[in-house]
Amino acid sequence: MARPADARKDQDLINILMSNARTSISDLAKALGVSRATAQGRLARLEKDGTIAGYTAILGKQAHVTSISAIILIELEVRQQGNVIAALRKKSEVVDCYTLSGPFDLFVKINCATSAHLDEIIDWIAEMDGVRRTTSSILLARKFER
Incomplete structure (x- = not known):
């Protein structure tokens, strides 16, 4: 079981990516207050265990794709x-x-x-x-x- 501080960091990382899935590892590390390697490892673990299943593009109002x-x-x-x-x-x-x-x-x-x-x-x-x-x-x- 993850320590409460680790669980909070994981949730913070997820929230950042949900806001902007293109956030760089360096920016993630800075926002989480951890090293780049720690942020990369945390992200890899969340992807491996299926917590993060993928990344997506959200189209803006001016997009010419109709659906x-x-x-x-x-x-x-x-x-x-x-x-x-x-x-x-x-x-x-x-x-x-x-x-x-x-x-x-x-x-x-x-x-x-x-x-x-x-x-x-x-x-x-x-x-x-x-x-x-x-x-x-x-x-x-x-x-x-x-």
Whole structure:
């Protein structure tokens, strides 16, 4: 088990990278108050143990890439969660998947290039074995992100 101070440093490192995934090792070390080698080792450990699974680019308002996103709430048949999640994981359009408490079992975020493609993916999900019902909402505008 990590010492509390180490756990805090790990969380601080993660917070910095979530704010800017391109932060250099030198800047990470400076912000954490550790050596460059220590910051690199901490980062490598977090990547190796799967805490940090990857890095991404977040597009700004002026980006010329067009896409449409939707949130799909899914109610599952009993004991079908594993199969449904495995199928969803194979689709690159599915960018997030969370389990839920309440009337729906899964929360899924989808990104597609066109509304027609989005419609195809929503239909594919609704027709999957183990899916009892879905409800969809198209995302209109991001007001903020942390």
